[in-house]
Amino acid sequence: MLMTIDLSYRPEVVELVARTELFINEHVLPVENEFRGDVTAAGGDDLRRELNAKAKAAGVFAPHAPVEFGGLGLSMSDRAPVFEAAGRSTFGPVALHIGAPDEGNVHMLAHIADDRQRHEYLAPLAAGAVRSAFAMTEPSPGAGADPNALSTMATRVDGGWKINGRKRFITGADGAGFFIIMARTSGEPGDRGGATMFLAPGDTDGIRVDRHIHTTDKSMIGGHCEMTFTDVFVPDADVLGEVNEGYRYAQVRLGPARMTHVMRWMGSAVRAQKVALDYVERRQGFGGRLADLGMIQQLVADNEIDLAAARALLVRACWELDQGSHASDSTSIAKTFGAEAFSRVVDRSIQMCGGLGVSEDLPLARLADELRPFRIYDGPSEVHRWAIAKRAVGRARKERQA
Amino acid sequence: MLMTIDLSYRPEVVELVARTELFINEHVLPVENEFRGDVTAAGGDDLRRELNAKAKAAGVFAPHAPVEFGGLGLSMSDRAPVFEAAGRSTFGPVALHIGAPDEGNVHMLAHIADDRQRHEYLAPLAAGAVRSAFAMTEPSPGAGADPNALSTMATRVDGGWKINGRKRFITGADGAGFFIIMARTSGEPGDRGGATMFLAPGDTDGIRVDRHIHTTDKSMIGGHCEMTFTDVFVPDADVLGEVNEGYRYAQVRLGPARMTHVMRWMGSAVRAQKVALDYVERRQGFGGRLADLGMIQQLVADNEIDLAAARALLVRACWELDQGSHASDSTSIAKTFGAEAFSRVVDRSIQMCGGLGVSEDLPLARLADELRPFRIYDGPSEVHRWAIAKRAVGRARKERQA
């Protein structure tokens, strides 16, 4: 019987997953639990550097980074189980340096940056010497879920560009070593296209972090920030890729970044289910183990189903990305399903644990807080559904006209 | 056309609702927002006394309390819109002295307490001079969702009883003026019945608050505590009602307490929907108001439907309680549906507000934290569903055999 479909992982990947799990259990979960998942309270960049050093020692640091920059150059498919293993701790991504937005920025720079930029920006980023931020989202009425609304303007000046505008929800902005700034180089807000990406060191004149937007997730170093760019000068050499091609490059980043989010947050959802299983497997009530009550079994099974489906969709999307596709559809589907499934999984896990589920005695309530934003970040479910539907209708239209 | 069904409220109630809304807007919401809904950070009992005084001045204090103790003696039906109005602020119940567990304790004492007990315990409680706690729930394997597991024992001693045992999730325990303690006076843990209620001042020897269980809700003064009762002496005069009849009395408290929870939390859910409506009604995106996008309209409509259904079930259950029924079925249904509906409403409201929805810029995320436990407190949804099903099956069996 000849077969093509293959869902097994190479032994090196399996082994890396095991090593990552061990590392997370030993070095990361204890810190996370001590500080109840608040990465700032736990030390912020100091903690990051400390954990990064340990991750390097354990051979689990930045496995996605290009081999030339010290990583393992894992394919998207191979990242999935490794990132999930790291994601069991909300500090795991920081520890392995595989968190948003750095992971996506490494990915994009590896695709687009020229040699000098690779040396100046990508190399230190891949090594964890600096953090980065991706400055795209803007306050209303600028670019939010609708990218065409881009309002931050880059105007031509001698030897480069001057950037002016406001940004919002810029993850990791506070303390970022450099920024990738999306700014409009042609057209008006509301027009399609006309965006360009610029690289700028964090200490460039005119870059200001106005405030942190405090959200329910607490695991991202540098927060989600509101920023102002005032006459920020970027020399031509720091234009990333071609002028006016910003959104095309953003696509390069988009699909993979969505999927690594799914991987990491899958880890948190899996952990929630483990916590709940451990609880209902021990706890007695109503004349037996909670785990033997039908309604509890339904919660357990629905969690298993949700996790399996999210993982299967992720595997599909990663494979398509590895084939060189944008995988717009399959990443939208995996992201939307995953984000919603993970919220359901944590919520059911809480319910299984009763009063303790909503308490600080267990990590579940804070995992719920950590996972809730994922239905909004990286495109709210509604925007993904809109895009999924548009493509499906478009395909139907084509078929009809064929 | 002769009609019986009447769903209108008396003018006095309508007027009280309006006054309550005004009071909440003016005196309560500002404090709540300043302290992000953390009643302890906002001053705890000091805040309570201050807000109680203002509520008395505004004529909105404790409207459910018996007339003889200075309240308005509102029926359950009439409480519904008033408590909902108060519940729009998570500090509202504390401000009006209509929060758990005091409100339920007032209700129960008014039904069961003898004259001396009314004077000693009910009068100061109704007046807000003291707070109270209801010590029933126990750590595993004691009485949790399954009341028959009651393990705290009261043994006969000269002139009264000695109580020993551990309790958990005792709301308002820290700083309570007195406790109503449920303890076993006959039978063994696992047996039905055999429970008695005891009154004990908070400073009675042997009563100890071991720790607060920190949960996602932050609006209840005195926390949810773990407690130990060690040789707590209660004189015969402080036995509440008859010996061994504790669970029968608990029934008196149970239905109404569930419904007032629904009323108060309904207020929070209504507020969440208002915040979201205000957002989508102003905010532009995708070429128009967010409020004009079909998927947003679906979220809005589902919230309206959920709120209307929860309110309609509440009205039904309150009417049955007012008729003198235990209303076990209708209160279980209203509680289960309400608790789940409110979580859905807040979650949809968050989704409508995008990134701001999960931020501290809006109160939605903390309202979600405040409402989540309601699917567990006062009986998890699963236990209510079990009871609802058992009754339905029992009725079917009777009909078949008839």
Next chain:
Amino acid sequence: MLMTIDLSYRPEVVELVARTELFINEHVLPVENEFRGDVTAAGGDDLRRELNAKAKAAGVFAPHAPVEFGGLGLSMSDRAPVFEAAGRSTFGPVALHIGAPDEGNVHMLAHIADDRQRHEYLAPLAAGAVRSAFAMTEPSPGAGADPNALSTMATRVDGGWKINGRKRFITGADGAGFFIIMARTSGEPGDRGGATMFLAPGDTDGIRVDRHIHTTDKSMIGGHCEMTFTDVFVPDADVLGEVNEGYRYAQVRLGPARMTHVMRWMGSAVRAQKVALDYVERRQGFGGRLADLGMIQQLVADNEIDLAAARALLVRACWELDQGSHASDSTSIAKTFGAEAFSRVVDRSIQMCGGLGVSEDLPLARLADELRPFRIYDGPSEVHRWAIAKRAVGRARKERQA
């Protein structure tokens, strides 16, 4: 304790409900079961006349009809439990002459018709001597969920109007004694308003039933038909109400017609739950009664909750209608929730009965077929949600501007 809220029914109504239940059990369910719910196979109008006669004898015929026409003139509130009792059989509405579209037409004619029209049309309709149809819906691109698209035109001719156009999904058209035809008397398709209602005997020249649209529901006599109106002459005397006010009058019919649909279909959903309860209460499996398995209990309880919520929303909407309100919001909410809840209830009932649930041994599968269209008829859920959201947003806007 002074109370206003009252949810009890007058003894006469309670007694009528009991009589209706008895009548349905004795005279209607046996026929329905014999013919598996296909009213045409069971005899169509012959069956109707026979059952109507029995209903008259039993004193349960057309209790909603005006007293002057031999009915009991029940309020909307009082109709609810009676129509629900009748709805337990899918033939019940035909038997009691309280089905769509006659029941709504009686209601509307009682409000709008002049004396002659009351004599000519309403009297025989109320007495069950004839059936009627309401010809409003049109094939695409005419008036469907969007009434402004009305395309059937009425043009002024000597002494009256000539009507031309096509209609679709006209319930009861085949064999109708007369039609109420909605046609455009001013403006163009797409314009708001400009509609007028016309009365026309079924044998008027130019009225043609083109075909039956066979749908999953089988209980409506006269089917759901496609029709053509070709130069149908209607004398001025048969204009119903004022010219160009057709949509205003349709409103009169709309809310109540929606609610009586909910009442009748509630009966079917309640029956489904009874069938399922009877099954799980008897059937053994997995070491006990099915009724004692947690997942079955969850299905049972969710059915109870859905039915209770639908009924509570119905009571609310009926009361508002009885107060003289259009009750657009509360009827939309009750209709949308009810239609969706009933589908869920029957689906869960099927699931509880396993293989027999999808078989003809039990009536559940055909009840599902009977109930499914209700999420589409009388406005699809999506259109109601759109209207509910628009009103909620409108109220929010007004509040903000206040």
Next chain:
Amino acid sequence: MLMTIDLSYRPEVVELVARTELFINEHVLPVENEFRGDVTAAGGDDLRRELNAKAKAAGVFAPHAPVEFGGLGLSMSDRAPVFEAAGRSTFGPVALHIGAPDEGNVHMLAHIADDRQRHEYLAPLAAGAVRSAFAMTEPSPGAGADPNALSTMATRVDGGWKINGRKRFITGADGAGFFIIMARTSGEPGDRGGATMFLAPGDTDGIRVDRHIHTTDKSMIGGHCEMTFTDVFVPDADVLGEVNEGYRYAQVRLGPARMTHVMRWMGSAVRAQKVALDYVERRQGFGGRLADLGMIQQLVADNEIDLAAARALLVRACWELDQGSHASDSTSIAKTFGAEAFSRVVDRSIQMCGGLGVSEDLPLARLADELRPFRIYDGPSEVHRWAIAKRAVGRARKERQA
């Protein structure tokens, strides 16, 4: 970049899928539509033979059958897209001879039957010369969802066994060329194990089909029957595999049979979505295409997500089966999710098409009837959830004890 994961199909499979689609469109859908999906009305076994001949001519007949019996010996992974393509018509499985129960019986016989049995039973079955049935399920209180309740007894007689008992829901029984009968050869009803499989030609003395259980699905030839086995003699040579090992062999059949069900029914769900997409892509309303309305887009997208997730879970489960695993968990998950997802997909498709959705003008309502039983057949969702939960809890227990 070294990759292992591979989700592409071999060119031969891709080509076979295309050929199957063409065949279904040309030869199968027209018949199905003419007879509204009722395979008996369309000719039953006569139709089957006619379509089988055409399928052989088109090179798409029985592609799963072993190569030695004229099939292509497709792996489970490779069957998935082919069976899905066939499943777009509810007559497709009959046409290709890949329907239940024959397909599963071929699979099982290929694994277990000895040489003589392969020649006598498997060869004609694989060639489509005869149909078969798998007689396992019994009426209450026998073996249904709970296999330990097996009550049909096989007693030792000279040269073989005598079988007595009743069976229910035996698919394809009426007209079956032979039966595979599961009967108890040791122990009592309620005991684990002790079951044996027997082969018996359809005309063996004592085999009687009592009646068809008419269910909502109409595509399976030979119906779902109630049967009685009275002193049915089976010689030792027709014992299938070892005595008392029946349930172990049933496992061989179980997982793959579940998955081929998912494949075929996936085809129906995909078809429903296509019908709906075609409708909303053409139909105008509310000032534009239905396909551009947000709530319609949500329905479209949710269908896409459900289909993608079901397919991804199927791919996973098939790969595990192809690896030689029982894949109990992944087949339970894929079956449970798939069955529920397909019902949702068809239901949403109906909703998108409004009144036509519930009419015979479109195939959607009958596809819903065809798919509904799948949440019950092959183990109700509740039983699968129970098994999924038990395994998850078992794993958690082991981990804890490790």
